[in-house]
Amino acid sequence: QKEVEQDPGPLSVPEGAIVSLNCTYSNSAFQYFMWYRQYSRKGPELLMYTYSSGNKEDGRFTAQVDKSSKYISLFIRDSQPSDSATYLCAMSDTNFGNEKLTFGTGTRLTIIP
Amino acid sequence: GAGVSQSPRYKVAKRGQDVALRCDPISGHVSLFWYQQALGQGPEFLTYFQNEAQLDKSESPSDRFFAERPEGSVSTLKIQRTQQEDSAVYLCASSPPPAYEQYFGPGTRLTVT
Numbered sequence: 001q002k003e004v005e006q007d008p009g010p011l012s013v014p015e016g017a018i019v020s021l022n023c024t025y026s027n028s029a030f031q032y033f034m035w036y037r038q039y040s041r042k043g044p045e046l047l048m049y050t051y052s053s054g055n056k057e058d059g060r061f062t063a064q065v066d067k068s069s070k071y072i073s074l075f076i077r078d079s080q081p082s083d084s085a086t087y088l089c090a091m092s093d094t095n096f097g098n099e100k101l102t103f104g105t106g107t108r109l110t111i112i113p
Numbered sequence: 114g115a116g117v118s119q120s121p122r123y124k125v126a127k128r129g130q131d132v133a134l135r136c137d138p139i140s141g142h143v144s145l146f147w148y149q150q151a152l153g154q155g156p157e158f159l160t161y162f163q164n165e166a167q168l169d170k171s172e173s174p175s176d177r178f179f180a181e182r183p184e185g186s187v188s189t190l191k192i193q194r195t196q197q198e199d200s201a202v203y204l205c206a207s208s209p210p211p212a213y214e215q216y217f218g219p220g221t222r223l224t225v226t
Binding site for chain 2: 006008015026031041042043045046049053084088090099100101102105106
């Protein structure tokens with residue numbers, strides 16, 4: 001079993017809909033939680049990061065972390081065709097010298113105009 | 114400013130050949146990471162440098178993989194005697210402290226025939 005599980009999709013929604021993307025994890029040492037967006041043939045681009053449990057909002061994007069359930073979410077409001085991409089969750093623990101990111105498989109999202 | 118750059122962007126190698134992949138991090142970034150991303154998967158950590166010191170290579174898929182960063186800036190990932198299972202996109206990321214904010218390059222797509 002992988003440390004981070006993410007539904008690979010694909011997920012297709014109409015423009016303007018609210019999108020919900022999720023990951024679960026098994027390693028309780030994870031403290032930092034990130035969402036990356038990856039367009040085809042490009043490198044991942046950091047969207048949001050959250051430390052420990054709680055919510056964080058940035059424009060149309062909201063990240064939620066529930067450490068008790070080992071579950072994280074990314075919500076996209078008023079989705080746009082330009083949001084079509086693969087969304088990767090990533091996690092890290094806080095041990096010095098061990099700042100590698102552990103990624104989910106990625107969810108491929110298509111916003112239909 | 115300029116982001117992380119990688120070269121070449123595409124590399125085709127015959128099985129058994131050695132390849133060298135280059136990463137130019139963002140100027141001033143202390144940490145540098147290499148990840149391997151297979152088709153349809155999330156990036157998987159390979160190794161990590163802080164300045165010129167290689168701190169973590171526990172996830173390297175094979176002893177044929179060798180990375181260096183001799184002057185603490187540019188890094189090279191060398192793969193010896195390439196195999197078909199090495200076909201993937203190799204991503205480089207750099208980071209100022211704290212290291213969970215990693216900025217990725219576009220990747221090198223390696224195809225081993």
